[in-house]
């Protein structure tokens with residue numbers, strides 16, 4: 038395997054030289070630097086001590102956790118033996134100390150304890166029952182095959198950080214796969230990304246509830262064709278019941294009007310879900326991420342604070358109106374989003390941009406008012 042050195046934030050690591058990222062024997066995607074930046078910031082804010090990077094590939098994520106946060110013990114694991122060897126090389130590149138080699142496990146003790154493993158993530162997580170404060174799942178595609186094990190490996194008040202790159206599934210391009218993996222009906226069209234994120238979050242909530250664990254969504258977002266969620270677990274059946282009450286269904290009419298209800302079963306036909314209808318962020322948490330990203334630039338010095346600023350300012354209510362889709366549905370001309378937002382605010386409604394689409398807005402205004410604002414601008 039030919040290697041090249043790349044740099045991301047404070048870290049220099051070796052990655053395979055390859056024409057295309059999916060041809061490489063060990064996976065490394067520079068586009069995911071923003072995902073890793075936000076994860077590092079989250080870990081800094083949370084102050085978690087025992088951290089698992091369960092699907093580590095080159096080790097970049099776990100190494101960043103160890104170098105950039107106050108984590109004391111970081112485990113980096115991958116089932117691929119080439120990845121394991123590369124993780125060990127990259128640990129040696131970034132940390133001093135004499136590695137202890139055991140079969141399929143290398144431990145490096147210094148200021149921090151670093152553990153590299155070559156194991157099936159499910160096996161590792163089941164063996165380390167309630168051990169980690171923070172578990173990161175960053176799989177190819179869906180995280181579902183690892184979810185039960187992650188819920189067992191994390192402490193009952195710990196944090197799960199989960200990526201899903203199977204957006205085609207969650208956004209309705211592969212409906213049957215969504216039914217199989219998430220037991221939920223996805224929607225196509227302009228609401229598909231928000232609904233996909235909410236289906237993913239809703240599924241995580243249902244899985245956690247089996248263990249009498251409730252969930253606080255610290256942050257859930259969509260970006261660059263993946264979903265990412267940071268969930269703080271809350272111990273107890275009551276907490277689980279409270280989280281379950283935030284599950285429900287989405288409805289959408291051909292006009293673009295949408296409606297939703299919190300309920301265990303849908304009361305009407307043509308329901309999409311079940312999905313999470315609770316908050317997608319803790320405002321305090323996102324403010325802290327934003328401030329930190331601005332004060333201490335990371336891998337993506339410009340993009341990360343910009344994106345966090347957008348998330349911070351976004352109105353946190355279910356679903357949004359895409360002005361392009363609405364104008365198409367009603368035979369109107371496209372108009373600037375800022376104009377629509379301004380009209381709604383002048384009428385006393387809340388209205389903001391949303392990270393789900395550059396042409397969409399979130400508002401507490403009724404559907405007719407949004408349409409009226411678009412008509413006023415014709």
Ligand SMILES: C[S@@+](CC[C@H](N)C(=O)[O-])C[C@H]1O[C@@H](n2cnc3c(N)ncnc32)[C@H](O)[C@@H]1O
Pocket residue numbers: 063064065066069073091092093094095096097098114115116117120156157158159175176177
């Ligand atoms: C998307 S990559 C991880 C990328 C990495 N987290 C990063 O930020 O660069 C997913 C990794 O999961 C590993 N993997 C897949 N199935 C696994 C399993 N059952 N146990 C452990 N690792 C697994 C793959 O070998 C691959 O390296």
